[in-house]
Amino acid sequence: MNGWNFIGILAWIIVIALLFIVVFNIRNRHLKILVEHKKKITWKTICLDIVEILVVIAAVIGMLYMSLFSRVDLNNKQDIAVTYKYDPMIVQTRSDGQGYYVKIDKSNPNKGTNVYQYWINNSTYTVSSREATISDATLPFNVSGVHLNWPMKKIKQMDSKYQHAYVITAEARYKNNFVNGLGLRAGRFASEYRVIRVPERSFINVSR
Template sequence: MNSWNFVGIIAWLLVIALLVLVVFNIRNRHLKILVVQKNGITWKTITVDFIEILVVIFAVSGMLYTTLFSRVDLKNKADIEMTYKYEPMIVQTTDDGQGYYVKIDKKDKHSDNDVYQYWVNNSTYSVSSRNAAISDATLPFNVSGMRISWPMKKITKMDAKYQQAYVITAHAKYKNNFSNGLGLKAGRFAMEYRVLRVPARSFINVENVK
């Protein structure tokens, strides 16, 4: 385990200790009032109970949000480290001799998700359209819906090197720092997204539409 994640472990232990402390504090105060002082529960006691419970709720909610529900900001360079890999695709040929780099498998016309198939280093790869996009090099580079800082200077060089037929794999990783450690995410994988760069839409083969 990454050492920074011990920050989150310690924080959770403190929250659990706070919860136990509040439970025992409320119990002991009520017993003291009822048994020792032989008085009834007053609004002052209820107010103190409410404040203590509220503190615990805020502490638990804050840690749950930080650990489980906080969304990754891929443009936050302070917390996220982005790396990019570029791999040339291998052209394939249809039965009628048409060359293509990407095949879109539309298994169900009612589904919003397609399967993109492509070839790299003599191996076949498939990726869901939820985690990938096709980029037509005849248009300005744009990946809608993904807040990723794309290295345009490098992409321009790769366009020339691979003749606009390659895969860009963007890999996001949580950096080793206090905020990521508090959420138990330091050093962990955040997300991966692929852009299938093709010279033109004519290099895309669409099959299996039902």
């Protein structure tokens, strides 16, 4: 386990210990009032109980949010590190002799979601259109809906090197810092997105 994540483990231990302390404290306070002083529990005591319980609830909610529900901001350079990988695709041939680099399967019953299939190093890869997009090199480079700073200078170099037929894989990981450690995610995988670059639309094979 990444050492930074021990911050989160320690924080959870403190929260759990706080829960037991609050329960023990409320119980003792009530027993002292009822048994030792033989008095009734007042609103002041109840208000103090509520404050302590709210503190514990806030601590638990805060840790749950940090650990499970916080969203990934790919443009947050303080917490996220993004690396880019470039893999050349292998051309395939249809029955009519036309070559293509990527196949789009539109038979998915889930409307609005297609499956992209392409080939790298004699291996077949499939990816949902929710996690990838196809980029036609005859048009300006544009990836809508994904907030990433794409390295255009490097992409232009790869366009020339691979003749506009390659896959850009952007992988985001959580950096090693206090905030990510508190959320138990330091060094872990955050998200991945792929851009399938093709010379032009004619190199796409659509299957229905």
